[in-house]
Amino acid sequence: MDRRKFLMGVGSLAFIRSPIAYSDTSLIDGLKSELIIANKILSNQGVFDAFGHISFRVPSGPGAFIMSYSKSPELVTLDDLAVYDKLGEPLHQSERVSFRERYIHSELYQSRPDVMAVCHHHSDAIIPYTVTNTPMRPVVLVAATIGSKIPTWDPKDYLPFVNSAEKGRDFAKSMGDATVALLRGHGCTVVGAGIREVVMTSIYLQRNALMLSQSLALGKVKSLSETEISKLRKILFAPDSRDRAWEYWKHKLDVM
Amino acid sequence: MDRRKFLMGVGSLAFIRSPIAYSDTSLIDGLKSELIIANKILSNQGVFDAFGHISFRVPSGPGAFIMSYSKSPELVTLDDLAVYDKLGEPLHQSERVSFRERYIHSELYQSRPDVMAVCHHHSDAIIPYTVTNTPMRPVVLVAATIGSKIPTWDPKDYLPFVNSAEKGRDFAKSMGDATVALLRGHGCTVVGAGIREVVMTSIYLQRNALMLSQSLALGKVKSLSETEISKLRKILFAPDSRDRAWEYWKHKLDVM
Amino acid sequence: MDRRKFLMGVGSLAFIRSPIAYSDTSLIDGLKSELIIANKILSNQGVFDAFGHISFRVPSGPGAFIMSYSKSPELVTLDDLAVYDKLGEPLHQSERVSFRERYIHSELYQSRPDVMAVCHHHSDAIIPYTVTNTPMRPVVLVAATIGSKIPTWDPKDYLPFVNSAEKGRDFAKSMGDATVALLRGHGCTVVGAGIREVVMTSIYLQRNALMLSQSLALGKVKSLSETEISKLRKILFAPDSRDRAWEYWKHKLDVM
Amino acid sequence: MDRRKFLMGVGSLAFIRSPIAYSDTSLIDGLKSELIIANKILSNQGVFDAFGHISFRVPSGPGAFIMSYSKSPELVTLDDLAVYDKLGEPLHQSERVSFRERYIHSELYQSRPDVMAVCHHHSDAIIPYTVTNTPMRPVVLVAATIGSKIPTWDPKDYLPFVNSAEKGRDFAKSMGDATVALLRGHGCTVVGAGIREVVMTSIYLQRNALMLSQSLALGKVKSLSETEISKLRKILFAPDSRDRAWEYWKHKLDVM
Numbered sequence A, B, C, D: 001m002d003r004r005k006f007l008m009g010v011g012s013l014a015f016i017r018s019p020i021a022y023s024d025t026s027l028i029d030g031l032k033s034e035l036i037i038a039n040k041i042l043s044n045q046g047v048f049d050a051f052g053h054i055s056f057r058v059p060s061g062p063g064a065f066i067m068s069y070s071k072s073p074e075l076v077t078l079d080d081l082a083v084y085d086k087l088g089e090p091l092h093q094s095e096r097v098s099f100r101e102r103y104i105h106s107e108l109y110q111s112r113p114d115v116m117a118v119c120h121h122h123s124d125a126i127i128p129y130t131v132t133n134t135p136m137r138p139v140v141l142v143a144a145t146i147g148s149k150i151p152t153w154d155p156k157d158y159l160p161f162v163n164s165a166e167k168g169r170d171f172a173k174s175m176g177d178a179t180v181a182l183l184r185g186h187g188c189t190v191v192g193a194g195i196r197e198v199v200m201t202s203i204y205l206q207r208n209a210l211m212l213s214q215s216l217a218l219g220k221v222k223s224l225s226e227t228e229i230s231k232l233r234k235i236l237f238a239p240d241s242r243d244r245a246w247e248y249w250k251h252k253l254d255v256m
Helices: A003-010 A024-044 A100-111 A124-131 A141-146 A165-175 A195-218 A226-237 A239-255 B003-010 B024-044 B102-111 B124-131 B141-146 B165-175 B195-218 B226-237 B239-255 C003-010 C024-044 C102-111 C124-131 C141-146 C165-175 C195-218 C226-237 C239-255 D003-010 D024-044 D103-111 D124-131 D141-146 D165-175 D195-218 D226-237 D239-255
Strands: A053-057 A065-068 A081-084 A117-121 A180-183 A187-192 B053-057 B065-068 B081-084 B117-121 B180-183 B187-192 C053-057 C065-068 C081-084 C117-121 C180-183 C187-192 D053-057 D065-068 D081-084 D117-121 D180-183 D187-192
Touching (some): A100 A117, A100 A187, A124 A187, A124 A195, A124 D195, A141 A195, A187 A195, B024 B117, B024 B195, B053 B102, B053 B195, B065 B102, B117 B195, B187 B195, B195 B226, B195 C124, B226 B239, C024 C117, C024 C195, C053 C102, C053 C195, C081 C102, C124 C180, C124 C187, C141 C226, C165 C180, C165 C187, C195 C226, C195 D124, D024 D053, D024 D195, D124 D180, D124 D187, D141 D226, D165 D180, D187 D195, D195 D239, D226 D239
Antiparallel strands (some): A053 A065, B065 B081, B117 B187, C117 C187, D053 D065, D065 D081, D180 D187
């Protein structure tokens, strides 16, 4: 591995925005461990199956990020993690295969300086909202983090599948400043200020989809208002909520 | 800990209404153990996830109650329990964080002398009934304990989230003498004559919601009549039903 | 225990209709073991929860049957089994509590000489068909055993709850010669030529309910015809199908 | 066992189309091991229950195939596998019972030279599409392998149950060159270029059915186009996708 290139990628760790406390020297190691746990939590909660991926930004100018090579998320270990550059290519050569859709991550880290973690998944629960005109809206307080505007990407000239930097740019443009974007007949992408935030939003996005569908079957639905959503995001991402949920999902890994 | 204050809170145990037999000296200890089991049962049955809380009244004038500090219910142990005063504040100082919504409990214990236990949860199954105008009604005998009138609290000026005594009072007023009240886009609160009653009602509330939704999808629904509901409450809360259910759910903790 | 009374109840074992092979001397013991397994299978498959009961006929004139005392089915052991007489009363005195609804069993064994086993349960999946006018019909081959006519019992003057011999007679009359009968807002009763048949029908009744509901949501449904149902009942209750299913469900007890 | 007959059945292994690498001498053994795992995966993923069967073609002229005797798929071991001839009869005599519906397999291997593996199952999720006129269509990328035309077999003169070679021929004719065919009120049959492909298609067929039903409940559905389906089949059956999914499902066997 090219150490100089790696360091250039890792850059100035002082700017990392995650409020989780690590000693400076172990920051990246801490985030890597969290990424492994995040992979397992999202699998355990049914968000990931054999497919899906989550990454975190290496907080430097070049837009590098860390993600696993192509592998079922539940099986990912520290040895499967790689550093990707801002173009979505692995920083060091390897015989390992990278996820075809890594450009979702690279293009979002480039266009969205607020984004510190990205998750792409295909939860069965959200698919109906990608193939119909029914808008996804948060109906329950705890799902307010998904935001109020959730666009659906449905390119005209090719599959809604991000296997090139160009398609990644098109997807990122379509996503705008949203927290969640749907991909028609495919899945969704969730971004956030850290790994735990993205995990939390992904899980409640999935459950909100089911709750919303069941609500719509009963009649006219009162979903959360814009004001409610922005107030709730602050409450939900406060450490006591965010970390309580994280500890719970982590605990389920041990007992299931 | 301030022992005098604690004793004042605990008060005269002779008035406790739960029909479960404990020796007088171990009454509070017995209830605390039941509360731990209740936390685990409600988690195991999918009523609680990372969130939700259950308390029991310390049967004294001051309206004190016992509940865990802020923690995922499934992880709660005896060391996490605290005594709260009638204003919803912890009786002794601690660095531990209390649930923001503890005022649901304090205000209900104050306004409802019949209530010996309170549970607040966000079961996904009940959410659709909080955001639509479809009334929740018991359709199955075993869910008769939820009662016939289930109001929905939807305050105009703030989030349906009880993070102050004032909001707690407003919620309690809206609940009236009901056994179950819904909170719009948030969850519900269940009260009862004891921990086991509240657990039973919470679990069947969740299942009744799903059964009612599935019934409504089929056509016009014949739900239980007022007369049936009041007859059934007596049968269901009789020790043979109530304790058989409790033992079953407790057993599931060991095998799952 | 009154041994004479017991023997009178057990009667002439030669007439038992179950095609399962046991040595004559161990017939009752074999059936008791099957009943324990049946209790566990029906719990494991979600048909029973804390409630529900299954019995088999002691093949004699007096109409005696064997069932557990009041206990959650999953927890039943050989020590919990009792012999009931044709009036639904336990043959020997005990401090144990009997199921209130044992008269479902006693009255069916009296009025239906073809019935060798009876199961009463409250599977959530079937409740919608008890509170709406949508008829339950088999849509899938493997559920043909539930039969083509499934009446719903909804007495005018009291709860649809069988806590007396009189109500049992009314229920049995309403059931007629059906294999399955629904009880409004309560559950259902399944009868059959043996324990395994009743278990099989109960499990597929539950799954058929869900499949039928999902089918009805899609449009007009072609359910099985009368001719198909009667042909299929023979195929499904043939030992190779019946016992393959039994062995599978039994196996799930070990691995779950 | 008649070894000559066996070898005639096994034929020229050089023509096997599965891209999975085995040493020539262990090819059949490797495929048999995969078949055992496939049985367990399909059970674990809820596609099989006590019923259902999967086979692979012994790649020779005579159209022989390997499948288990009649047994619940989850319990199948190497000792339960038998070689069947092109007429669907076991190549060597045994007291073991064969699946009644083995003619589904024999007739498809005869009429469809492209088919190397066949699976017949009764997943509850797909039944609604067999008894209504709502067409099954892939709505999610990962289910594109089910294809665009999915016929339903509903013979006029007998049960949609393939217990003879004649009925097998009728079914195969009705299936045409499809990857998936439904059997009215019964289940479906899935074919493919190998065991892993058939497992993958079976699992996503089941999940697509649920996603499609949930989508239809929301409104007009945009399913995948013909062009999308044919592009995606190549991507999904490429080893990196196919084997990642296989390894994941295999892993779930160990942890569940």
